[in-house]
Structure formats: structure tokens, C-alpha cells
Amino acid sequence: MFYCNREHQAAHTSSHKSACNAFAKRRDILDAEEQKLRSHPGDMFTPADVFTNSVGHFWGILETRDYMRARFALVEALGKVKTYDAVQAQLDHVVDMLRLCRSDNMGVRDLVPPLMLRLNKDQECYDFVKWYSTTGEQGDYDWGNMDLPYLDVRNADVFESVEYLCGNYINLSFTVGITLLKIKLLLGLTALRDSAVVGKKVPREILDSIQAYVPQSPIIAGNRDIMKRGDHAAAIDELTAQVDMLYKAVKRANKYFWPSLLEPGEHLAARPQAYSHGGMEQMQLVLQYSYDSWIETPGAIEVIKAKEEHS
Known part of the structure; x- marks a missing residue:
């Protein structure tokens, strides 16, 4: 995970300091929301240990929504920190959010191609878009079935027709x-x-x-x-x-x-x-x-x- 410590902040311009401070606040909020979810005992609406038992189904479980919102807020804050590590951290968060919520109710998949391109992950970018624009567009694809292949396109032909x-x-x-x-x-x-x-x-x-x-x-x-x-x-x-x-x-x-x-x-x-x-x-x-x-x-x-x- 990306961290911006005090020594790092001291070397920044004031605008960069502000971005890092905002990131730190958002990270603290996310940590609190994650702890709340992890300590949830489980009930008829929310399974216990959702990070193990409900992977792929976040957002469909109401108790996970504040956590997902907080995580996206952190992604937005990272976007203001113009470093390679911050871009990589954004991508890591977004990809994990898609793992937790395959149906992607928040639309975070739209962030993946530009982040991958900034990191020179050009082939991965094309494979990601190719999967979503083919398998992901199939009307009968069951987003709730975690056994189905997901983002499994590898080394698609980047020179092919568009x-x-x-x-x-x-x-x-x-x-x-x-x-x-x-x-x-x-x-x-x-x-x-x-x-x-x-x-x-x-x-x-x-x-x-x-x-x-x-x-x-x-x-x-x-x-x-x-x-x-x-x-x-x-x-x-x-x-x-x-x-x-x-x-x-x-x-x-x-x-x-x-x-x-x-x-x-x-x-x-x-x-x-x-x-x-x-x-x-x-x-x-x-x-x-x-x-x-x-x-x-x-x-x-x-x-x-x-x-x-x-x-």
C-alpha cells in the first residue's frame, strides 16, 4: 500500500502536502470501516467475515457499502498524489474492489485502462478491455457466479481490428x-x-x-x-x-x-x-x-x- 510519511511530506510542495494529508485522512476512514466490517458478528443480512465469505458480492450486502465508498474516496485522494507509487496503489485498490464486487455497481472498472496505461501495462490494459467488451457484454453472463471465468483474457492481439x-x-x-x-x-x-x-x-x-x-x-x-x-x-x-x-x-x-x-x-x-x-x-x-x-x-x-x- 502507498504511504506518505512525514519525511516524505516535508519534501513536497504545499499542494503535494495537501494531497498527502487528504490521503492520510481517507486512509484512516477506510481503516475504521474495514475494522467495522471485520468485527461484524454476522446476522441474517450480513455474513460473518465478509472478506472471506462474501468475496465477489460486496455492495449487494448493505453493510459493505460504507467500506466500498471509503475505499473509492481513498482512490480519489491518491489521484491527487502525482507519483508512480500512488498510481500503482490506485490500480491495486481498484482491481481489488472489482475482486470484492464483481458486478462493479460503482463503475470503478472505468479507472483501470488509464491507470494501466500510466504504468506502461499496455498489454494488461488491452486484455482487460477485451474481456469486458466481449465476455463482459454477454447478456447471460452471471455476475453472481464466482465459478465463472473472470478477466481471463491473456495476450490478446493489440494490433487487431477495433x-x-x-x-x-x-x-x-x-x-x-x-x-x-x-x-x-x-x-x-x-x-x-x-x-x-x-x-x-x-x-x-x-x-x-x-x-x-x-x-x-x-x-x-x-x-x-x-x-x-x-x-x-x-x-x-x-x-x-x-x-x-x-x-x-x-x-x-x-x-x-x-x-x-x-x-x-x-x-x-x-x-x-x-x-x-x-x-x-x-x-x-x-x-x-x-x-x-x-x-x-x-x-x-x-x-x-x-x-x-x-x-
Whole structure:
């Protein structure tokens, strides 16, 4: 778990100190709620030891709701602490909340793709979205049956078609996240292509050294075939088309999102209590979840800016 101790806080700016203080308060509240749940003796509505006996069914048990709210409040507080450890702690909490409440009544799954992208867990991000957008969309999937496979997609093809993410009823956070992932891949392959031009003028070992620092996505850096391939033109063309398809799908789903990504203004501080699909409040929520992942990916927002200027 992420902790921000007194020595760590002393080195912070005042805004960072404030974020860490808020985190500490939220952590104390969560600890109290967890202790309350763990000490519950059990009754006709709440099983004893819910952390063992009711995994997957939280929120459906009324006594767990204050705990889940407190845990999400801690996740929000961690979002104000701009460190790698804080992002990892956010992801750990959200993934465990999904373990405790598979039906995800609070919608915390929308936070997972941007957090994974910030941590360079690109393959894990794609696998997560692929499961939710396929198995998770099946009308007969029983969210209350803990014996069913859950989030079991592994090493899905990140270069595959994106049509399944571009329908009329998309999960905005997922499609925005995969748009960023595809842009990361596109920028990485484009940089590899450009470095190959330089490589014609330098020895192979120097080119290998240059290219080792080029890819932005570990999916590219960890793929020997991609790194050694001389011609990336076909893959670049395909990714360009996929990014365009995803960009248009997001634009159809919520007309406010791309303009607000470019000029977020006060939207990052808004506190929407509810939203309708396609509305301003939905945009604000997804923007707040995903904005850091975009600004932490060099060149990504510029891709969207170019598309907005020509749309």
C-alpha cells in the first residue's frame, strides 16, 4: 500500500502536502470501516467475515457499502498524489474492489485502462478491455457466479481490428483508453521507421542502440520481430486507420470529449454526481480519469489536435 510519511511530506510542495494529508485522512476512514466490517458478528443480512465469505458480492450486502465508498474516496485522494507509487496503489485498490464486487455497481472498472496505461501495462490494459467488451457484454453472463471465468483474457492481439469497440453503445472510458494505446503503438512504429532511415548511415549496433530507446509502448519494445522488422509501413497504415475509427467513435459517443481533452479548463475540477451517455457530466468524469494518461504520453494529444483541426 502507498504511504506518505512525514519525511516524505516535508519534501513536497504545499499542494503535494495537501494531497498527502487528504490521503492520510481517507486512509484512516477506510481503516475504521474495514475494522467495522471485520468485527461484524454476522446476522441474517450480513455474513460473518465478509472478506472471506462474501468475496465477489460486496455492495449487494448493505453493510459493505460504507467500506466500498471509503475505499473509492481513498482512490480519489491518491489521484491527487502525482507519483508512480500512488498510481500503482490506485490500480491495486481498484482491481481489488472489482475482486470484492464483481458486478462493479460503482463503475470503478472505468479507472483501470488509464491507470494501466500510466504504468506502461499496455498489454494488461488491452486484455482487460477485451474481456469486458466481449465476455463482459454477454447478456447471460452471471455476475453472481464466482465459478465463472473472470478477466481471463491473456495476450490478446493489440494490433487487431477495433470494430468491436466502435459500436453505437460504447464504454467511453474503454474506447478512449484503447485510442491512446493505439496512438502509443502508432507513434512507436513511426519512430522506428524514421530511425531506420538514420540506420542506413550508421552501423547496425548503433541502430539497435538507438531503436532500443524509441518505442513508447512495451508491447513494441518487448517484441523482437517488430524491433528487427525493416518495413513498418503496412502496420503504420493499419494503426492510422484504427486510430481514426476510434477517434470517430468517441466523437459520436460524446461530442464534448475531444475538445475538452485539448482544453480541459474547469472540467478537471468538476464534481458530477450523475451523468447521461453523451452528456457533459460523462465527459467530465472520463476526462478526469484519463487526462493524466494522455499528458504523460508525449505526442498523443498532438495526434488528436491534428484530427480536430481537420474534422
